[in-house]
Amino acid sequence: EAAVTQSPRNKVAVTGGKVTLSCNQTNNHNNMYWYRQDTGHGLRLIHYSYGAGSTEKGDIPDGYKASRPSQENFSLILELATPSQTSVYFCASGRQGAAQDTQYFGPGTRLLVL
């Protein structure tokens, strides 16, 4: 079965520190996505990728970087974490060239920035 895993599942960081959230997928999907989920906002797209080596800005990219070193892995990087980045982060994967196709989500990472 298709699988998207995220690590860590929970993270506490300090303001100004660097945080890296990792995502791995075994779906062999080209597209990968990073969302954050906040009460009152639903899920909002931060960055996405079409394949290894590519990253694109989503709707709320400020304060975040992304890295796609391989087909399977997609990381979200907070260079200087702020309390406003406290949230639940979800990674997802989907097929390239398959418009209107399903996105498969990981279990999420809960990040608290103090």
Add this chain to the structure above:
Amino acid sequence: QQQVRQSPQSLTVWEGETAILNCSYEDSTFNYFPWYQQFPGEGPALLISIRSVSDKKEDGRFTIFFNKREKKLSLHITDSQPGDSATYFCAAHYGSSGNKLIFGIGTLLSVKP
């Protein structure tokens, strides 16, 4: 600005009743609307979806009704079960590439036994 609106934010029904979750949008170029179901502590998972060429999509107890002229759609859950208690997100596909989705804020459904 592209938006997908959902109502109500929370809904409580009794077991066996029909739950109706509403969604509306503004951008007439949206043409695919998936609904995702999310249980606490888990990621969202696709429940059912509809393309704008259709006005109805059924999958068991779950039915989407779509009104393109009014830019509204609704998810009906018939014979609701306590196991249906979850948050439901309406989403819309946008962008010419990347298969991007914009999500509503979600409806928290509670089904009481």
